[in-house]
Amino acid sequence: MSVTTNKKRRLITSALPYANGHIHLGHIAGAYLPADIYVRYLRSVGENVVWVCGSDEHGAAITLRAKKDKTTPQEIVDKYHVEMQEAFSGLDISFDHYSRTSSARHHKVAQDFFLKLLENGSFEVKTEEQYYDTEEDQFLADRYITGTCPKCEAENAYGDQCEKCGSTLSPTELINPKSTLSGSEPVLKPTTLWYLPMGRHEDWLKDYIEKGELDGAQHHDAKAWKSHVIGQCKSWIDGGLQSRAMTRDLKWGVPVPVEGAEGKVLYVWLDAPIGYITSTMEWAEKNGEDWRDWWQNPDTELLHFIGKDNIVFHCIIFPILLKEHGDYILPHQVPANEFMNLEGDKISTSRNWAVWVKEYCGENPDGSDVMRYVLASIMPEQRDSEFTWTDFRDRVNNELADVLGNFVNRVLVLTRKYYEGVVPNAPSDDALSKVDKKVLASLTEAPGKIADLIERHRYREAQLEAMNVARLGNKYLTEEEPWKLMKTDPARVETIMQIASQVVGNLGVLLEPFLPRTAEKISKAMGIAEKKWTDASTGIVAGGTKLGELPILFAKIDDEFLEEQVAKLGNNSSNTNPNIMPQKDPTTFDNFTQMDLRVATVTECVPVKKADKLLQLTLDTGLDVRTVVSGIAEHFKPEDVIGRRVVLLANLEPRKIRGVESQGMVLMATNADGGLRFITPEEGVNPGDVIS
Template sequence: MSKSAPKRRMITSALPYANGPIHLGHIAGAYLPADIHVRHLRSTGEDVLWICGSDEHGAAITLRAKKEGTTPREIVDLYHEEMQKAFTGLDISFDHYSRTSSPKHHQVAQEFFRTLMEKGGFEVKTEEQFFDEEAQQFLADRYIQGTCPSCGHDGAYGDQCEKCGKTLSPTELVNPKSTLSGSTPVLKPTTLWYLPMGRHEAWLREYIVEGKLDGQPHHDPKTWKAHVLGQCRSWIEGGLESRAMTRDLDWGVPVPVEGAEGKVLYVWLDAPIGYITATMEWCEARGQDWKDWWQDPNAELLHFIGKDNIVFHCIIFPILLKEHGGYNLPTNVPANEFMNLEGDKISTSRNWAVWVTEYLEDFPEGSDAMRYVLTAIMPEQKDSEFTWSDFRDKVNNELADVLGNFVNRVLVLTKKYYGGEVPAAPAPEHLTDTDRALLDALAAAPDKIGGLIQRHRYKEAQLEAMNVARLGNKYLTEQEPWKLQKTDPERTATIMHLTCQVVGNCAVLLEPFLPQTAAKLAAACGLADARWADAQPDMVQPGTTLEELPILFAKIDDDTVA
């Protein structure tokens, strides 16, 4: 499929619910892969904008507020700040982080709703919904629990079963109970606005299966992950049903229709529009036009999410964008699977999770270590598992013993032999086959690693980036310059020159994965402004004085992770 490269790349990560802290599963799912991707794009000079923000509406937030005897506003304000601390602590480098409870977002979301309504994009229907007579409230989404009709899990919610991931409606639950009072709800009529998704099946099928939009090539579906395509096909082939886009709640974006008091926009109409609001905010602060990112055909839209959000980003949000008109649709949605913890599914309700802020309290210098481990086990195609023993082993055996040890040896030996100055480059005729093989590997690494990143193969990309350090470490160990310094100083200089080049290349090639470590290496090698294209076999200039560095990665003992 021939399609010119985009001028701008609009990147989004799923808006995290502001009803609880961020755990490692969140990071591995939608934020770390996007950060790696965006860091590489920035380093290659691409025009990229990455936005995110707190999703501050929905039943889960109001339910938590009721249980804790506080207000939704106090809940979202608390977690809006805490989530940003978690992201900052792991060097997640959003260009802009917004929030959906802002007046700006309410205005944008309401205008979007009005446009859809004016275009006949909704069906207004009065239907029976569950109602809690004790609490005197309609029960939307998380206000109701029961048995999942698909897997039999007893704790399924009215919008989704968290065990099997199936998207549900409250009336599908077996033995439903109100989460407010514990009572059995009754059915009571209410008027809601529905999105008639069935109208859109034909073009959605072409868009998902063939990568075409309005009969024209839009994206290559072969680049989409199999589980994303599979879930989308399953929804479409099963027949898309109308879905309510409003809720009977008192917290959220009010439905902008006369007589609709006590009704708000459904969170999955409200939240993705938050991407647009965040872009507007970023552009307004810089005098740019937000439409260049969302409505220009030369811009590309990419969503990073977890697999539980596939249907919303691949089916519902594209319907909303197309029905509104004028918006770009995503060219890829590289959703990750789930990450488990020590043999069990991560559960916020059971407090079975590694909370990022707590991890950073225990490991205040541990951003790169955790990023490395999470990338190494990233659930790109299937569920993965985090264990503390694996964390310890990867930090000790790979980061400390390979990368840290190699860099330390190069800096120490360069200091000892040459006062810290990078020795002169060897004449080509003095290079051995082993030297040339190392140089060839350095020359090939940027394209290999970059290609893997752009194909969303982050585990493999990080492995290849670390392989550069492994090659340097192996080369240094086998060449043994400490045995040659007195008898063959010219050969020693060649070895040390080449290993200095490896360290310099690591400063660039590891930056998407280990930004703090890469910055230290870049500063040590005089490469503070180096970009991806600068990664070359001769990037570190002879005569450069290498700065000393402390130990890059301290080893973790068994007691620390027990």
């Protein structure tokens, strides 16, 4: 059994959600449910663990939102600080402490941190020209400036990015720039900024991320980190780390604690991760602990649960800040998840293409466990995944109701019928059949197996193993058919029902990290008071135990529910996309068969020099290994592409692009908004397989 009980401290953080919108399922599947499963398990084995989070309440988007809603930033963050907590508690996300970054306490903590870095010479001070709105009398953050995109000529591109073509921009590149605050044309004006010269840190960061080494000693097991996390960090470092401004000219945020820096605040990605520290301080104060034990003692393991869009901040920028400060430990593990899509499209707040947690929980007060179950089943641990309501229905009906619910219910009903609800005594060893012994052996193995998967952050498989215990019990009961033996062999029925009760009892413990409410109901019915992981055993339910009441665990989902949920998606009720590309002119079958379409795997991917839009892919086609140049660099980073299986037009005439010979074309799906997606063959389709 790999259950750890070394009493080391583990400090868990989940990404601070941004307080300008509601929590949706994608957030939960990314940074909160995996942490909740992990922490519930650690608590159950008696580990010394603390899990902190809080609202991220600074940054330009909140001021912008306040302007739009004709209110103050404070009112915006006050509203979402409360609503986000309601959403989390609706899905039983069990933080030990939930804080907020607009508190006076946090401002002080962040400012002290900044001053220590200043004292340590961690910054470079630079004066540069930035856009300034003379009517509003303030400098403009990138998001406050819009204009025409210099690349695709789309109107309303932002100062940092064009959403139409995906190009990364700087505000001075925009044609006809406009302030979104006043609508006026901004002017360039010099301002002073404190930069973090990240290039200085490349060497030790490389050792830290690629080898898990810090200051010449082993810090963590680098092999335990997810490959996409390491891949993304490597590509950042290999690309050369640029200096990044740690201050902004804004009114809303943590003021820069330096004389003459009025009107400047700390960069939100400097202040937000320090929010983890403030949150821990508040927790420690409430619980009579010393927060320094959790942040400054090398016996503590620090784990950040985040989505993949935050990897650079948690694996590169925050570690630099912590190391520059000097008193802090560095992250031990950053089990970042990829993204979860929804019904065939990316989750999008602005298009209302999302399932809002507060709304779901409001309409389904008992819906927490089923949603947690489905999200854990499709958690985007290694690659992007997709939530659909049809899949939700199937998993709830076929797995939770038909297997788990049915099995537990049958054991209770039969025990009531045969023994007035009292669990029979354990049989002697010589009364056990081969099948009985196998079931008991599986019960003995299950806790260690599930624990090992959870420790490795493989929550999908861990939940599957826990559900396999229910599958095992269901199969046992169905095949042993105690109801047929009651008249002829009542002693045998006692044995079967005793063992079946043990299976149910174990579920009350092993399901707790995944389905806390269900586990609670089962434990109560089976007379299990404490649900410690180590209590899971073949004797968890004593003979003579009087079973309690058990409500129906899972109601089946009907099609009407399904239709209602799907109809909520999107901004219009019909859900049809008016911009679907029209069909092209007819072609012949012969034209089609001339094309050699094949499945290939991307084995390498690098940017093409001096070409912003191009990536150079190395493909294993089954036939050979070849190079293809693809114009997707504005949509994908190389590390997002490596390892993918793609569809290749293999017999397209070779063509030189920017000096590289491209031998074929990777096919992509384009949506009406110009978004590009790979066409991914299903499992079992291999390189070289021909598409016809």
